[in-house]
Amino acid sequence: MSEITVIGAGIIGITTALELQRRGFKVTVLDRKGVCAETSQGNAGGFAFSEIEPVATPNIMRKAPKWLIDPLGPLSLPPAYARQMVPWLWRFWRASRPARYEAGVRAQSAMMTLSRHALERLLPRVAGEAWIRREGQLQLYENARDFAANRPGWQMREALGISCTYLDRPEEIAEIQPGLSPRFTRAGFTPDWYTVRDPKEWTLHLAQALRDAGGRIEIAEVLGLRPQENGIELLTSQGPRHAPQVVLSAGAWSHHLARDLGDRMPLEPERGYNTTFPTATFDLRTHLTFSMHGFVATKIGDGLRIGGAVELGGLHLPPNYKRAEAMLQKAMAFLPGLQPSGGVQWMGYRPSLPDSLPALGTARATDRVIYAFGHGHLGLTQSAGTAEVVADLAMGQRPALDLAPFSPQRFD
Structure with a gap:
């Protein structure tokens, strides 16, 4: 039985480790804090297969200055980090x-198609259907x-076969989500958007599997790779250890280890914030995206999470x-009616590369290390697809996805 070590116990690392174990590898996962102890626990719980548009849209640089004027937009x-972001x-x-x-867009669309099918393959193997809410998503406009x-973004989704419905009257919106403020008069509905009951509990469930x-x-x-x-020598807080193969999926910390292998990755942590309420005081019936305000409302367990925003402030501020x-x-x-009592605030680090595509492929210095990081806002969404790609690479097989757009060396 071939041995492989996965660095990182977030949703990418755990899902990948599970697929590798299924394919016959002897798998060890290493994490500095444990399963889903950092960024993966606080996401919005969305399998956002319709989100094929990169953050870097052609008009984004015209919008950004207006957003930056508002310090809470x-x-x-933050000025203390601006120079490092250049x-x-x-x-x-x-x-x-x-x-x-x-x-x-083409690369992301292919990744989303693979990931959606991969999730459907995963669910029956882990008794996962009970964890999934197939309630769609509303993107709201005022x-x-x-x-x-x-x-244009909606038309692009339609052209790629993504199911969308346009709503241009408040009463149409209310049929899907009653109780919203009447200020929202337009919306797009994507019925194939799923949410998981709780992203942390889902990751723990996969870890137990x-x-x-x-x-x-x-x-x-893991402090270094040689x-x-x-194989690979891993320098860890528990001393050095050897691994014949390694998967690097440590989220926003991955690029530091990639430097040991000759790859300087332009990864930045997008700091996201949320408030989670243990009980839902608003009858939320679908995932809501407030498109022009940069945040979402989603069900988490029996409660509600309000979260989003992008703060480019690094790991240390x-x-x-x-x-x-x-x-x-x-x-x-x-x-209206949302009661802000008992909420818990949280901040996490989305591992983001400039083109919104993850790094999937082998390291420059050795093909014994496979990179699987940089998923940005889409780690949960693309976890099952990433797992299948990494397992194919580990077995020396050709993945079902063209990896050229995802090459870790594409920023050279």
Whole structure:
């Protein structure tokens, strides 16, 4: 039995480890804090298969300055971190040019198709259907102008076979989600958007399935990687250890280890915020995206989560929970009756590359290390697809996805 070590016990690492174990590998997962102890626990729980448009759209650089004026708006760049962001923002601008944007849409669409089918293959193997809510998603707009500005993205989804419904009257919106503020007069509905009951509990469920199949999960921080003739030496907080193969899926911390293998990845953590309420005081019937305000409302367990925003502030600046409070104040106006009691605030780090595509492929220094990180907002969504791609690579097989757009060396 071939041995493989997965670095990172978030949703990407655990789902990948489970697929590797299923294919006959002896799998060990290493994480500095444990299963789903960091970013994966606080996402919005969406399998967002309709979100094929990269963040770097052709008109994004015209919108960004307006967003940055508002320190609590959907996009923030703290002055203390602005200088460090210049190289990433340069690549982000280049990714927004029309030809690269269109290539990114095609690549993301292919990844989403694979991931949706891979999730459907995974669910019966882990008794997972009870965890899934197939309730769709509403993207809401306050006027015809905002909806028209976003219409090309909806038309692009339709052209790629994604089911969409346009709603241009409040009463049509109310049939899907009653009780919204009447300020929302336009919407797009994507019925094939799923949510998971609770992203942390889902990851823990998959981790238990991995253990039941013979996989191991250990707490140890990986501090460095050194290629050797017959594998990889991992320098860990528990001492050095050897692995014949390694999967690097440590989220926003992955690029630091990739440097040991000759790959300098332009990865930046997008800091996202949310407030989670244990009990839902608003009758939420579908996932809501407030498109022009940069946040969502979603069901988590029996409660409700209000979260989103993008703060480009690195890994070390202290959290600014005023951002979570600003989203909550808007949510109270948009969802009449929402009671802000018992909420817990949280901040996490989305591992984002400038073109919104993950790094999938082998390291420059050795094909014994496979990269699987940089999924940005779409880690949960693309977890099952990523797992199948990585398992194919580990077995020396050709994946069902063209990996050229996802090459870890594409930013050279």
